[in-house]
Amino acid sequence: MQDRDESQHSMVLEKEPTKKLKFAKNSGFQVELRRRVDELFQNSDFKERDCPQMYAKTAILLLVFWGTYAALVFLAQTWWQVLPLGILLGTITAGIGFGIQHDGAHHAYSRSPWVNQLMAMSLDMIGGSSYIWHWKHDVFHHTYTNIIGYDTDLEIGIFGRLAPDQPRLSFHRWQHYYLWLLYGFLAVKWHFYDDFNSLITGKIADRTYPRPKRGNLGVFLGGKLVFLVIAFVIPSLFHSIWLVLASYGLVAFVLGIVLSVVFQLAHVVEEAGFPVPIAETGIIENDWAIHQIETTVNFSRNNPLVTWLLGGLNFQVEHHLFPNICHINYPAISKVVEQTCQEFGVKYNYHNSFWTGCLSHFYWLRRMGNA
Ligand SMILES: [Zn+2]
Structure with a gap:
């Protein structure tokens, strides 16, 4: 179900120095699930990529982003104007990540590689490297979800303990x-x-990855430059540097919270598993599809507004099973996945609302933080 790229990565990547991970052989579940989802697309008007709703959504998100940015830089005069505009800009910036960049990075936006690349590069515009993201997210996180030492999303340094096999301070x-x-x-x-740090050390957390060269390095450096111009240079032509820094701090703070919470609700909650490979063989007990389902949790599946704003990432189970299919299709796919899970006795995890997901993350953190 993952694209060929990721399967190949999964064959060659190693936990330093030599330990390779392998998933158990494909079970009947994985084959049957793929067959049913293929059937869904054959028997309906759904399109796996190039969905018209995605192009409309991209236009809306970019319009709101630039409109809010312009209002913040050129119109806002007082703190009570800056505050709501900053919160909105941080939220919409997260929306660009969820709703445009994420699909592009997974080749789920379009059949045209250049369209996917362009959409993936929207991340460079808002300050993150699309090249580093590919390795951190598409490869390390998606292939080795919730496996300590392999999934770099679990590495937050000494600040927290997210999984049972991490040290507790x-x-x-x-x-x-x-x-x-x-x-x-x-x-x-x-x-x-x-x-x-990743560019200089050649590592993401403690995983090595190929450093960007030539074109990719150009996009990395050019993207950072564009971001600095948007975030600091243009606003400082009209405002004091202290006001610019404070406004950036506000937008970045909102962005950080929205991004973190959405990703933590998917994998760092009471219902998510943190499987450990067999020490001698490096084999994960389940096949890849069941592993993804057991380590991932959905939330707010019946809220279309949440689904729209989060780029379908409240359907993380479906995203992890079919990362190369456009997120517009996740609600339809989820019915097939849930039914198939029921028939095969695989536990399908979800929270009814965003808030129950937050509570579950709170309780899980509390459990991991205590002896
Ligand atoms: Zn993803």
Whole structure:
């Protein structure tokens, strides 16, 4: 179900120095699920990619983004005008990541590689490297979801313990309170530290990856330059640098919280598994599809507004099973996935609302923070 790219990566990537991971052989479940989803597309008007709704959504998100940016830079005069505009800009920036860049990066937006590349590069415009993202997210996170030492999304340094096999420090006992606040700094760290650190060291967390060269390096550096011009240079032509820095801080804080919470609700909750490979063989007990389902949790499936704003990432189970299919189709696919899970006795995890997902993340953090 993952694209050929990722399967190939999964065959060659190693946890340093030599340990290779393998999933158990494809079970009948994976084959039957793929067959049913193929059938869904054959017998309906759904399109796997190039969905007209995606092009409309892209236009709306970019219009609101630039409209809000212009209002913030050229019109806002007082703090009570800056505050709501900054919150909206942070939220819409996350929406560009969820609704445009993410599909492009997974080749799920279009059949044309250049369209996918262009959409993936919307991340460079908002401050993150699309090249580093490909390795961190498409490869390390999607292939090895919730496996400690392989899924770099679980690595948050000493600040928190997200999984049972991570070391516990004494102050983690308060992590279910303070991590929510620290999530707000994710975007600033990403903009100014993580990408550059990965470029210099050749590592994402402690996983090695091929450093960007030529064109990819050009996009990396050009993207950072464009972002700096948008975020700092243009606003500072009209406002004091302190106001510009404060406004950037506000937008980045909102962006960090929205991004973090949406991703944590999918994998770092009480219902998600954190499987450990068999030490001698490096084999994961389940086949790849069942592994994805057991490590991933949906939320708010019946809320179309949430689905629209989050680019279908409230349907993370479907996203992890079919990352190369446009997210517009996830609600339809989820019915097939849930039914197939029921028939094969695979537990399909979901929360009815965003808030029950947040509570579950809170309880999981509390459990991991205590001995
Ligand atoms: Zn993804």
